[in-house]
Amino acid sequence: MNEPTDPQPNRPLEYTAWSRDGWMFDQGGVVILMYHKIAPAPATTNLPALYVDPGDLDRQMAELNGAGVACIPYGEAVAAIGMGRGGFCVTFDDGFRNVFERALPVLKTRGIKAIQFLVAGLIGREDEWDRAIGEPPQPLMDAGQVREWLAEGHEIGAHTLTHPHLPAIPREQARAEIFDSKRRLEDQFGVPIRHFCYPYGDQDEATRELVGEAGYQSAPTVAFGTNLPGTPPLALHRVMACDAPSPLRKVKRKVARLARMGRGYPGR
Ligand SMILES: [Zn+2]
Secondary structure (H helix, E strand, O other), X not given: OOOOOOOOOOOOOOOHHHHOOHHHHHOOOEEEEXXXXXXXXXXXXXXXXXXXXXXXXXXXXXXXXXXXXXEOOHHHHHHHHOOOOOEEEEEEEEOEHHHHHHHHHHHHHHOXXXXXXXXXXXXXXXXXXXXXXXXXXXXXXXXXXHHHHHHOOOEEEEOOOOOOOHHHOOHXXXXXXXXXXXXXXXXXXXXXXXXXXXXXXXXXXXXXXXHHHOOOOEOEEEEEOOEOOOOOOOOEEEEEOOOOOOHHHHHHHHHHHHHHOOOOOOOO
């Protein structure tokens, strides 16, 4: 249960998904949680870690609220890093429609404001970059859903136009992905786009330079860790919020994956 009237600061985080990383919430830094798809993982996915069940999202938010860890909207959280104000914020990569459908009600109930990093060239379409590696396609939010997301008080940021590996493409192409996604989202939704997110967390010095030049104030990576004063704003750390309520479930998933690959569980 959420306990807004009687938070218990420093209550240990017992939920399995946090117990490993719980120490970070006590450091006075900003923990940026990274989510992708809010849905049960389909049996055919090779990337189950990108799915979090809506019930587990609710449980994770309730536990952080209950432990007295402040949830700060992303834009404020980034500004808070330099001031040493601790807390957590919630980020969703890619703009999946299941986030709109399944996460939005949870965020509303828990009073949490989040940011979605949108692939500006694929609004209302599918995650074509995932299809290329054989993942079951998932629909992305359309423009109307993005507007509703904003109307609920949530933020949006840019996640390029087409979700490429930025350091691997020509610089002029990377420049267009970084600059044009900002411009396109600003034109389409009428809000300033101040934050960028690197697809796959892939970035190098040249990429960060372009992101700074485009006028973004922050850009999270997928590098694990909390954010303390001194963490570079264009290379922020994040914590992958996994759907891992029990080790047993993890083992079951591994067995299912190996079975799909035509292999048995090691040792059997
Ligand atoms: Zn992405």
